[in-house]
Amino acid sequence: MSIECSAVVAAPRSEVFEWFARPGAFARLAPPWQPVSLLDEADSLADGRAVLGLPARLRWVAQHEAGEYDPPQRFVDRITTDGLASAPVAAVLSWRHTHEFEEVDPAHTRIVDRVRTWVPAAMLRPMFTYRYRQLEADLAAHARAADHGLGAITVAVTGASGLVGSALTAFLTSGGHTVIRLVRREPHEPGERRWDPADPAADLLDGVDAVIHLAGVPIAGRFTDEHKKAVAESRITPTRKLAELSARAGVAVFVSASAIGYYGYDRGDETLTEQASRGTGFLADVVADWEDAAAAAACATTRAVSVRTGIVQxxxxxxxxxxxxxxGAGLGGRIGSGRQWMSWIGIDDLVDIYHRTLWDVRLQGPINAVTPHPVRNTEYTDTLGRVMGRPTVLVVPKFGPAVLLGRSGARELATASQRVVPDRLGAAGHEFRDPDLDSALRHVLGRTAESAADG
Structure with missing residues (x-):
């Protein structure tokens, strides 16, 4: 059996092929709904080898075929065996993937994917629909940045292994930028530097053009005194130390993660722009101090930005x-009345916002990283159920989240209501990949209309 899929993207063939050859390309194209993790990325499309982690500790080893490598027209990979963990997969799964690149005209490229496998085409088409959409949007984002004068730069990133950090670093490296991962352990990979949050080394940022600071203890959790202390301590002092070092090092921009918790846990139906007042509660206090710490980077040579992030999808x-x-099990439902506002952002739109902070000098201080269309919990519940094709008739009582998060944790996380809008991004003319919830969920869950039609 075999499958063939294709799409045309608005970029020259050489540029598209180069994008595929850079680190991070595979991660950008891997569908997030699949239970697959990238353990080792191929270092060459000619003869490199990628290793993927599967459930039950199995491995998928993809070997690129040197004899089929013909840049910028074609490269080929096939499944192979390398160790016991990969033997069962290679024994039962046939897979040979030919990637072809055809020049439509100097500004457009047709990508053709031919896969020889027994895996049903209906299972593969959503993957290729996702891949083409990711590629086209990423290339457009990089082209837009280049039009505004952003060349290849070196970006230091903390929290690079997290949800946002892993997506962002892959986006940056596949776009031709150099990423230096700041890690708290001893470095053991190229491109890593040891970072002491309490006392960063004076030369930590040597050769760095921009800093993106994402590290911090996850906010989600039971709001015990110990947890709240860890959340605050992992953010405020480390952010201030790194911001001050960024200013001394003269980096062009220091970008710190932040959160819409700044606005408090319940502002009713008030529309919250960046000019809205600070709210009340633990998160509002922490975020205010966190942003004050990030502002220490602001000086004549360094622009400081705090990215107030909504609920990442x-x-x-x-x-x-x-x-x-x-x-998926049909157990979804609204929380309480369902009238609380949810301000959300798709993972790739969040990546685009961080990317924009690197080149748009109009962005400084706090910016709301949410889509223009916040929804009530009831609408979120109905939309997710519709996308997944499952009923959403159950109701989660308000006391339910308190069992897991504690009373204050449930109030500030699970039942929080914040109607936040991206006023500064709107003024800058920013365009979102997925401004509406339905399209955002369909993209990351592999349930787009195109996939359904193809299947």
């Missing part, structure tokens, strides 16, 4: 990772 982490199996 990705099945690889966060809220959607928790909800997906529940909704």
């Amino acid at each position: 990705s099945p690889r982490g966060g809220t959607l990772r928790l909800l997906r199996p529940l909704f």
Whole structure:
């Protein structure tokens, strides 16, 4: 059996082929709904080898075929065996993937994927629909940045292994930028530097053009005194130290993660722009101090930005990772009355916002990283159920989240209501990949209309 899929993207063939050859390309194209993790990326499309992690500790080893490598027209990979963990997969699964690139005209390229396998085409078409959409949007984002004067730069990133960090670093490296991962352990891979959050080395940022600071203890969890202390301590002092070092090093921009928790846990139906007042509660206090710490980077040579992030939509982490199996089993439902506002952002739109902070000098201080269309919990529930094709008739009582998060944790996380809008991004003319919830969920869950039609 075999399958053939194709799409035309608005970029020259040489540029498209180069994108595929860079680190991070595979990660950008891997569908987030599949239970696959990238363990080792191929270092060459000519004869490199990629290793993928599968459930039950199995491995998929993809070997590129040197004899079929013909840049910028074609490269080929096939499944092979390398160790016991990969033997069962290679024994039962046939797979040979030919990637071809045809020049439509100097500004457009047709990508043709031919896969020889017994895996049904209906299972593969959603993957290719996702891949083509990711590729086209990523290339467009990089082209837009280049039009505004952003060349290849070196970006230091903390929290690079997290949900946002892994997506962002793959986006940056596949776009031709150099990423230096700041890690707290001893470095053991190229491109890593040891970072002491309490006392960063004076030369930590040597040769760095921009810093993106994402590290911090996850906010989600039971709001015990110990947890709240860890959340605050992992953010405020480390952010201030790194911001001050960024200013001394003269990096062009220091970008820190932040959160819409700044606005408090319940602002009713008030529309919250970046000019809205600070709210009340633990998260509001922490975020205010966190942003004050990030502002220490601001000086004549360094622009400081705090990215107030909403509820990130990705099945690889966060809220959607928790909800997906529940909704898939038909156990999804609204929380309480369902009238609380949810301000959300797709993972790739969040990546685009961080990318924009690197080149758009109009962005400084706090910016709301949410889509223009916040929804009530009831609408979110109905939309996710519709996308997954499952009923959403159950109701989660308000006391339910308190069992897991504690009373204050449930109030500030699970039942929080914040109607936040991206006013500064709107003024800058920013365009979102998925401004509406239905399209965002369909993209990251592999349930687009194109996939359904092809299947």
